[in-house]
Amino acid sequence: MHLIDIGANLTHESFDRDRDAVLARAREAGIVQMVITGASREHSPKALELAQAHPGFLYSTAGVHPHHAVEYTAECDAEMRALIAHDEVVAVGECGLDYFRDFSPRPAQRRAFEQQLQIAVDTGKPLFLHQRDAHEDFVAIMRNFEGKLGPCVVHCFTGTREEAFAYLDRDWHIGITGWLCDERRGQHLREIVPHLPLDRLMIETDAPYLLPRTLKPMPKDRRNEPAFLAHIVEELARDRGEPVETVAARTSATAREFFRLPAP
Incomplete structure (x- = not known):
């Protein structure tokens, strides 16, 4: 399988000891390209540095997660714009709203989200979005930018x-992670994924988070990594009643078109 992991937090400190080995295992597991998530003022520049160190294999995003919305100042906005100018x-x-944790006040979350949506309008680059327990406000804010945003x-x-x-009605895409493999919280996703068109569906690990609970054997440190994306694809294909090869090929094609990635 040739796979694309559209969301991996490889700048996380848990990868500092063996990042090169993690990337090598990802390649061995069929990962041909990967998008490294930038989710804060600290980690967005690191994600770009990592992508620049592995041209053609790694790419990155740049943004501020709602957990960090209080850090979204005018200076932060300028920093994000400078990063996003890189190819x-x-x-x-990652930007959006998270009312589950409320690590930043909701008004701050909404302001930071709107400012990053404006960057997407100004640059024409795709949006990598986060939403948890904030659907109505999330859609309302997105509606204010309707007709101006790209993918x-x-x-x-x-x-x-x-x-x-x-989301599908608005022609947005959906990213599926190892949450699908969590029998405690993700069972409802198994009933949803058969209805998601493959040209709107992409796959991701969100490593080091969301280790698939159906993975055997489990890593001793319980850390998720991109090499486990193949397991998520297998679970997804089973739930959809489709060949693994079909789901792998189609989700990779969708990701390549969405992020405008060259052929590996």
């Missing part, structure tokens, strides 16, 4: 069937 940065984000993906989708169809 290796293929999307604006959008709601990454790490964990929502309801109604939310999924609301």
Whole structure:
């Protein structure tokens, strides 16, 4: 299989000890390209540096996650715009709303989200979006930019069937992670994914988070990594009743078109 992981937090400190080995295992597992998530003022520049160190294999996003929305100042906005000007940065984000944790006040989240949406309007780059327990406000803010934005993906989708169809109705894409493999929280996703068109569906690990609970054997450190994307694809294909090769090829083609990636 040739796979594209559209969301991996490889700048996370848990990868500092063996990042090169993680990348080597990813290649061995069929990962041909990967998008490294930039989600803060600290980590967005690191994601770009990592992408520049592995041309053609790694790409990055640049943005500020709603958890960090309080850091979104005018200076931060300028920093994000400078990063997004690089060719290796293929999307604006991770940005959006998270009312589950509320690590930043909701008004700050909404302001930071709107400012990053404006960057997407100004640059024409795709959006890498986050939404958790904030669907109504999320859609309302996005509606204010309707007709001005390029491609959008709601990454790490964990929502309801109604939310999924609301996103599809707006021609957005959906990213599926190992949450699908969580029998405690992700069972509803197994009923949703058969209804997602393959030209709107992409796959991701969100490493080091969301280790698939159906993975055997489990790594001792319980850290997720891009090499485990193949397991997620197998689970996804089973739920859809389709060959693994078909799901792998189609989701990779969708990701390549969405992020405007060259053929590996």
